[in-house]
Amino acid sequence: MAQENFTFTLPDLGEGLVEATVLEWQVAVGDVVERNAPLVEVETTKSAVVIPSPKAGRVVELHAEEEQVVPVGDPLVTFEVEAAADAPQAGIVGRVPAEEARPARRVRLRPPSD
């Protein structure tokens, strides 16, 4: 499976916050992290929060030092992740329907006499 890099940018952690200060990295370059695992603790003007990892992958670069102020939208961390399969899977409105292996039913038929 091919690998590709994914860069996670600092999201707006409140309503209209413009920046955050990196308090402590909880991952290091080379770490393999799970999706939703703690990534970094940052402090905004409202509170200190731990940001979970948006992806599963290997950390290839941290874009900020601890104590550094990062503007919202700037790169935070780059992961190496599994490339999407060849079938283009869209981020869609709605959900991809699951194909049931054997559809359930309750009604049984009686064959016609003719």
Place this chain on the structure above:
Amino acid sequence: MTELIERADTAADAPVVELSMQQAINRALRDLLTEDPEVLVFGEDVGALGGVFRVTDGLQKEFGDKRVFDTPLAESAIMGMAVGLAMNGWRPVPELQFDGFAYPAIDQIVNQVARMNYRTRGAAPMPITLRLPSFGGIQAPEHHGESLEALFAHTPGLKVAVPSGPADAYSLLLQSVRSDDPVVYMEPKARYWDRRPVRLREPSDPIGTSRIVRPGRHATLIAWGAMVHRCVQVAELAAEDGVDLEVLDLRWLKPIDAAGLAASVSRTRRAVVVHEAPLTAGLGAEVAALVTENCFRDLAAPVQRVTGFDVPYPAGPLEPQYLPTIDRVLFAVQRTLEY
């Protein structure tokens, strides 16, 4: 996108390839853009993004932003632009992102696209193919799932095509775009990910031809789009009970294959039509009328309809309650067998 297949039209026995319906439509668009320099593909997010369903993935990169381009979020303007382009010799293939958003463009579709050829006595044909991701099955929010086929089939001047799987999606789109008449090409969203071995071919059946998906002798299930797959599931279950059901994929809802319907139902003597749209004044009524007119003496039971309900199309998790279920179709089959 991975280069998966050979051009189908260069070989009668094109290789069999695994392809999703998204990829088959993408492939058809690529072949059309290649064969005809007047084909233009445009709509919301079809260019750089490649479409919300990735159907136009990679086309702008390959053919440039003069032939594959993004438009403003303005459905009426998209269709109005298609009219102007068609009058100036282009062959537009616009996309409206979801069927619910065809409503803002209805004036252009019905009053301009459908009538221009008639109005100008043939001086301004409209070789427009409107690609419309349609119907339900993905539990989308309101406006993102509708069943507009009866509205379009009822509009003189429009043709209506509905593929049910990747192979037909490819050949029906070639036919639609090459046609000098406007075609509403309705893509069943629920089947976009339907991936199966297909042989991509040049279209061999004329426009307006249905297809027998599964032959049977006790009753004919008539459907289009995602309901074809549902009917095949029903037929497989019925076979376990010793009931042999034929499944007919209508494919073209205008013109409708009255002869194909009659040929099938004359043999099986029973018919059940299945669609997602609401019951009242739905296309099932048209099918029932055609079958009754043409097969009256052969029918062993009245034509049954299994449809959505006469309510606004339900959003999200209510959808499975609305769409025809396997049991509802089986009940209808039983009613025809016991009549």
